Amino acid sequence: MRKIPWDMPLLLAAGALSCISLIALASAAATLNPSLVWRQAVWVGVGMGVAWLMASVPYPKWLDLAPVWYAGAVGLLVIVFIAGTMKLGATRWLTIVGFSLQPSECAKLAVAFLLARSLGHRSAPLSWRDLAGSALVAGLPAVLIFLQPDLGSSSILLAMWLGVVWVAGIAPKQLLLLGIAAAAVTPIGWHALKEFQRLRLLAFINPHADPLGAGYTIIQSQIAIGSGGFWGRGWLSGTQSQLNFLPERHADFLFSVIGEEWGWWGAVLVVACIGCVIWRALAIALRNSESQGRLLAAALVSWLGYQAVINIAMVMGMVPVVGIPLPFVSYGGSAMVMTWTAVGLLQSIHRFGTRF
Amino acid sequence: MPSRLIWFRRVLVAALACLVFRLAGLQLWEGARYRALAERNRVRVVPEPAPRGRIVDRHGRLLAATRPIFRVAAIPQEFSSETRWRWRESAQRAGTVSRAEAFARLSPFVGVPPAELEQRFRAQRTLPFVPATIVPEVTKLQALQIAEAHLELPGIVVEPVPVRDYPLGSAAAHLIGYVGQPTEEAFPVLKQYGVRPTDAVGRSGIEKEFEAYLRGRSGGSVIEVDHRARQVRLLGRREAEAGQTVALTVDAQLCSLIARRFGDQPGAAVVVQPSTGEVLALVSVPDFDPGLFVRQDRRELQRVLTDPQSPLLDRATMGQYTPGSIIKLLTAAIALQQHLVTPATPLPCLGYVQIGDRRFHCWNRDGHGPVTLREALTVSCNSYFLEVGHRLGLERLRAGFQRAGLGRRTGWVLGDQPGHLPPPSRRLTEGEATLLAIGQGEILLTPLQAAVMVGAVANGGWLMRPWVVKQIGERAIEPSAGVSLGWPRETFDRLREGMVAVVNAPHGTGAHAHSDQVRIAGKTGTAQTHVPGRPNGWFVGFCPVDHPVVALAVVAEHGGSGGELPSLIGKAVCEYVAAHPEAVSSPEEAGAS
Structure with a gap:
């Protein structure tokens, strides 16, 4: 068998994003905690190593392990309840020998695996039974994450499920009925939210209604991005970023720093790189004739695409601030390793998939 | 389904296109305006703290209120930066001085060294536009002087802020609790509700337990200012919402009266209304002035925190004491219940009782002779109750005590101690078990439990859940119903006869409590402690005898005989209540009658 090389555009775009992340972080963390850059660099390295490992093994082997991944991820989420460390008022991290692990990141990959495996051999249109089964696969960890409470991460699992069932062939009628059902239960969901989550959603509808709380962040983030103009204010020279106006600027709001210091061209460069990752990943899915691989690729694209779009829209005040990091860019060890793992898996699908 | 993948791609590409479009809108179209906002740092947050809800007593007297004071704050971004080479824009602003310079100029006005101001500034600063408090309180005169000199003091502002005030000082201090800056553990949660690290939140008592109602919601505005710090435009505003008033059932005057009578003697007293369980007074001595925590008077705080007598401890609900003879009321009730004695049967007191190989002495070593139940209560004869306890045995005693609420929390809203009874697994010798009948040995009681217990004697057998918050804002709180002890009325009539004699018979142990103004029923207790010759003195009782409106329990820690200070x-x-009938009825009832 001829050895198929890696998909270079995908790899280069992901690598470029990681480099941009490190450069932007060096500036954002300068007045925050300069050591974040080195830690992030280490995580990029670890992530690339894992990606290489994922890409060197045919993806069906990984799919065979799907139930194990899944059980492990759900187990970790349960442990978070019991032994999680309290951070930022929500229990999201597990501390294992000095490392903070965010189990919700592991859950994303586990759900992608199990969805692809369980829906892989179903013929379109999907039966209600298949829909319910797959909804359960994504729903169980989603509920556990929602209870942490982490609205953002649990919505990612939902988006992933939607993406997979769409590609697997959900009938438009089914989709419509699900939409109506979701609209009907929304008022109940509103009551399940914590008060600060409700405030955030309300602050999105009108940021000026709560200028001190959630709205403050949105106003400051918009000022940061807007003040960048076309050329940006220069690396290390954004007043919004450097003078502590932007909370969480190393993590969820790192894109605002890029927008302020690099300007329009920098922000568009980031969007273009993400577009490239998505485009190549979808091309891999399209080329693959084997349905499990195609679904797995679709799941990974939904995950990365949803996160990227929602994060950037969020920092520009287009959607509520729900705490979703920008893939490859935001600071965070678990997230960085997991996004690179996704890249590795896509490469594996590219290299070992059967082609049309 | 390749066609579906293509749709998928279209959606994502469209989404990314939207983002680029929006970026162009923000950065290219509106870029100049945002640049102006960012460059000049022209956004300022003006916080508007919510006045904290008041705490009032049953007559509406202010126990905790909010009073405006002046504080001095520094606005972080108003100072020229020491690292100015880095931020071209901020260095160019005219009229600014460095923080060190501003603090040096401010120092003489407030009498605080500049280094101390800098230290406080670093500890307090939170968000860039939010002023950091550097002097928590200045006099009105100082405030005026600083305001006049504002041109020399750029970046320094004097602002009026509401602070907690406790007009009655230490009255009911343990109940009210105090406020302070949030603890590190509590802050992450409180932060979600808009609490800032410098805000005062409830740290104990009602202030802590009812924090959510008292806090209200702080407001503020975000404004755009010009180079002279004048408001150009309002970017957003949220009205502050005042906290709700919490009305308690206690009578502040009665609390103060009791505290005064204790003087330097440590102890506690609880006064309840037997029919409802309303707490009319809850006093723990020594007490403290909750205002100390607001003023942050370090020397006084240090004294309170390190005082070996623990003034912060609420002895009334958290202090657990050996009950001594007051428990004889329960022993008598249980024995009557089991028909082990009748009110008329006399038992002989020889001055001692022989149980197994141990001999227990009555406090009267000469013996009281043959005594009936009433007489035994009147003179608090140990022999009588040891004999009764011996006949009852450990299991029946314990079951009866448990039924009367011993060894169990009362359901006090602020949390209380359960007291102690020997657990069923515990093997006690016959002698140890019998001693429980006279309230010695392995038995502990909080003053609150004692008050609930004697309240049940007064109201004919209902254990009431003590409650203290009668209204929050406009919402009245209903007391919960009591739990019946299930003992017949006559049992309590017999106890009452004995208790009347304790106080009103010339040789009764509680004769000091006798009053010409009101007929009082009571029982004293003098419980041995680990300090020889320094027993805990108890008095429990109620009045008026026929229609009890108050029941009370008083304990004097190592204060000698219960017949002395506690009875007084x-x-x-009781005399206060007799002289102020309105003190125990609610204002509405008083108005109606």
Whole structure:
């Protein structure tokens, strides 16, 4: 068998994003905690190593392990309840020998695996039974994450499920009925939210209604991005970023720093790189004739695409601030390793998939 | 389904296109305006703290209120930066001085060294536009002087802020609790509700337990200012919402009266209304002034925190004491219940009782002779109750005590101690078990439990859940119903006869509580402690005898005989209530009658 090389555009775009992340972080963390850059660099390295490992093994082997991944991820989420460390008022991290692990990141990959495996051999249109089964696969960890409470991460699992069932062939009628059902239960969901989550959603509808709380962040983030103009204010020279106006600027709001210091061209460069990752990943899915691989690729694209779009829209005040990091860019060890793992898996699908 | 993948791609590409479009809108179209906002740092947050809800007593007297004071704050971004080479824009602003310079100029006005101001500034600063408090309180005169000199003091502002005030000082201090800056553990949660690290939140008592109602919601505005710090435009505003008033059932005057009668003697007293369980007074001595925590008077705080007598401890609900003879009321009730004695049967007191190989002495070593139940209560004869306890045995005693609420929390809203009874697994010798009948040995009681217990004697057998918050804002709180002890009325009539004699018979142990103004029933207790010759003195009782409106329990820690100070305090409470009938009825009822 001829050895198929890696998909270079995908790899280069992901690598470029990681480099941009490190450069932007060096500036954002300068007045925050300069050591974040080195830690992030280490995580990029670890992530690339894992990606290489994922890409060197045919993806069906990984799919065979799907139930194990899944059980492990759900187990970790349960442990978070019991032994999680309290951070930022929500229990999201597990501390294992000095490392903070965010189990919700592991859950994303586990759900992608199990969805692809369980829906892989179903013929379109999907039966209600298949829909319910797959909804359960994504729903169980989603509920556990929602209870942490982490609205953002649990919505990612939902988006992933939607993406997979769409590609697997959900009938438009089914989709419509699900939409109506979701609209009907929304008022109940509103009551399940914590008060600060409700405030955030309300602050999105009108940021000026709560200028001190959630709205403050949105106003400051918009000022940061807007003040960048076309050329940006220069690396290390954004007043919004450097003078502590932007909370969480190393993590969820790192894109605002890029927008302020690099300007329009920098922000568009980031969007273009993400577009490239998505485009190549979808091309891999399209080329693959084997349905499990195609679904797995679709799941990974939904995950990365949803996160990227929602994060950037969020920092520009287009959607509520729900705490979703920008893939490859935001600071965070678990997230960085997991996004690179996704890249590795896509490469594996590219290299070992059967082609049309 | 390749066609579906293509749709998928279209959606994502469209989404990314939207983002680029929006970026162009923000950065290219509106870029100049945002640049102006960012460059000049022209956004300022003006916080508007919510006035904290008041705490009032049953007559509406202010126990905790909010009073405006002046504080001095520094606005972080108003100072020229020491690292100015880095931020071209901020260095160019005219009229600014460095923080060190500003603090040096401010120092003489407030009498605080500049280094101390800098230290406080670093500890307090939170968000860039939010002023950091550097002097928590200045006099009105100082405030005026600083305001006049504002041109020399750029970046320094004087602002009026509401602070907690406790007009009655230490009255009911343990109940009210105090406020302070949030603890590190509590802050992450409180932060979600808009609490800032410098805000005062409830740290104990009602202030802590009812924090959510008292806090209200702080407001503020975000404004755009020009280079002279004048407001150009309002970017957003949220009205502050005042906290709700919490009305308690206690009578502040009665609390103060009791505390005065204790003087330097440590102890506690609880006065309840037997029909409802309303707490009319809850006093723990020594007490403290909750205002100390607001003023942050370090020397005084240090004294309170390190005082070996623990003034912060609420002895009334958290202090657990050996009950001594007051428990004889329960022993008598249980024995009557089991028909082990009748009110008329006399038992002989020889001055001692022989149980197994141990001999227990009555406090009267000469013996009281043959005594009936009433007489035994009147003179608090140990022999009688040891004999009764011996006949009852450990299991029946324990079951009866448990039924009367011993060894169990009362359901007190602020949390209380359960007291102690020997657990069923515990093997006690016959002698140890019998001693429980006279309230010695492995048995502990909080003053609150004692008050609930004697309240049940007064109201004919209902254990009431003590409650203290009668209204929050406009919402009245209903007391919960009591739990019946299930003992017949006559049992309590017999106890009452004995208790009347304790106070009103010339040789009764509680004769000091006798009053010409009101007929009082009571029982004293003098419980041995680990300090020889320094027993805990108890008085429990109620008045008026026929239609009890108050029941009370008083304990004097290592304060000698219950017939002395505790009985006198009991008498003082009863006379106060007799002289102020309106004190125990609610204002509406008083108005109706």
